[in-house]
Amino acid sequence: MAIEKNELRRVMGHFATGVTVITSIRSSGELHGLTANAFTSVSLIPPLALVCVDKKAESYPCFEESKVFTVNVLASDQEALSRRFAVSGGQKFEGVSYKIGANGAPILDGALAYLECKVTTAIDGGDHTIYLGEIEQAETPHEGKPLLFFRGGYREIGD
Amino acid sequence: MDDNLARAMAALTTGIYVLTTQENGRCHGMSSSWVAQVSGEPVMFTAAVDNAHFSNGVIARTKALGLNVVGRRGRELEDYFYSARARRDNNLEAFEFELSPALAVPWLKLAMIAIEARVVDSHVAGDHTIFLAAPAGVRVSDNDRPLTSLDLDYVYLGGRQVFARERQG
Numbered sequence: 001m002a003i004e005k006n007e008l009r010r011v012m013g014h015f016a017t018g019v020t021v022i023t024s025i026r027s028s029g030e031l032h033g034l035t036a037n038a039f040t041s042v043s044l045i046p047p048l049a050l051v052c053v054d055k056k057a058e059s060y061p062c063f064e065e066s067k068v069f070t071v072n073v074l075a076s077d078q079e080a081l082s083r084r085f086a087v088s089g090g091q092k093f094e095g096v097s098y099k100i101g102a103n104g105a106p107i108l109d110g111a112l113a114y115l116e117c118k119v120t121t122a123i124d125g126g127d128h129t130i131y132l133g134e135i136e137q138a139e140t141p142h143e144g145k146p147l148l149f150f151r152g153g154y155r156e157i158g159d
Numbered sequence: 160m161d162d163n164l165a166r167a168m169a170a171l172t173t174g175i176y177v178l179t180t181q182e183n184g185r186c187h188g189m190s191s192s193w194v195a196q197v198s199g200e201p202v203m204f205t206a207a208v209d210n211a212h213f214s215n216g217v218i219a220r221t222k223a224l225g226l227n228v229v230g231r232r233g234r235e236l237e238d239y240f241y242s243a244r245a246r247r248d249n250n251l252e253a254f255e256f257e258l259s260p261a262l263a264v265p266w267l268k269l270a271m272i273a274i275e276a277r278v279v280d281s282h283v284a285g286d287h288t289i290f291l292a293a294p295a296g297v298r299v300s301d302n303d304r305p306l307t308s309l310d311l312d313y314v315y316l317g318g319r320q321v322f323a324r325e326r327q328g
Contacts (some may be wrong), residue, residue, distance in 0.1 A: 043285025
């Protein structure tokens with residue numbers, strides 16, 4: 001029984017995830033960031049996480065070049081930040097409060113948690129590339145509820 | 160594991176799934192949360208499975224797995240597959256299930272969505288293996304809200320580290 005592709009994509013939208021902004025930095029010093037919900041922990045020993053980046057994304061060349069990324073876990077009041085980093089073009093970091101982490105990538109103010117990663121492996125995954133990163137540093141600087149995403153929309157706990 | 164790292168990993172909200180396998184008529188399920196969508200064209204997802212877990216070898220041999228999405232109304236699935244009662248071979252007899260049409264992996268009746276998927280690639284990554292899988296069939300049963308890691312009173316990381324969740328608000 002063949003699956004209709006659009007139906008399959010709709011079904012896959014039932015995966016419930018948190019929302020992150022994945023940041024990185026090019027060798028030129030240019031900062032990049034994109035909204036992603038395709039990420040997951042992978043291993044405890046050593047600590048590893050993966051993130052999937054669309055090959056058509058504006059920031060894709062940065063991830064191909066850079067060997068670092070930082071996962072910023074967004075809070076429920078950061079939907080606007082998620083939307084800002086979800087679109088192409090513009091100065092995404094303009095007016096956004098952040099600091100530069102130990103790996104050189106931006107850490108966004110207000111994020112519930114961040115994980116600074118060093119890319120160990122890039123795996124082809126269809127229209128995305130899976131970047132596997134070793135978590136070198138991690139913090140939970142803020143308490144609060146996370147922003148959630150499923151069935152194509154932003155949610156909060158209790159929705 | 161460093162406490163900061165454990166708390167940061169616990170802050171990653173995940174869905175709750177039961178990964179199922181079938182080999183020579185023996186059916187097995189395991190609770191899983193380290194699952195992510197990968198690609199839209201072709202549609203693919205990853206599941207990270209502990210290298211020491213029984214299911215890892217079965218998935219590697221059969222190149223097939225079932226991904227059962229647990230909804231709020233199916234929470235007893237998580238309660239069972241997280242418990243010590245489920246840590247054995249052939250552990251599905253407590254629940255109604257059918258074998259999927261193409262790959263004959265178990266689809267749990269209580270799951271809100273069940274997917275059968277072919278493993279197209281795998282990579283050992285630390286203490287887990289990343290299985291990259293392409294759906295071959297789906298069954299949508301229930302318009303429930305997916306259960307998430309935030310709905311649980313505990314946090315488990317890779318099936319090993321467990322601690323109580325600090326409730327917010």
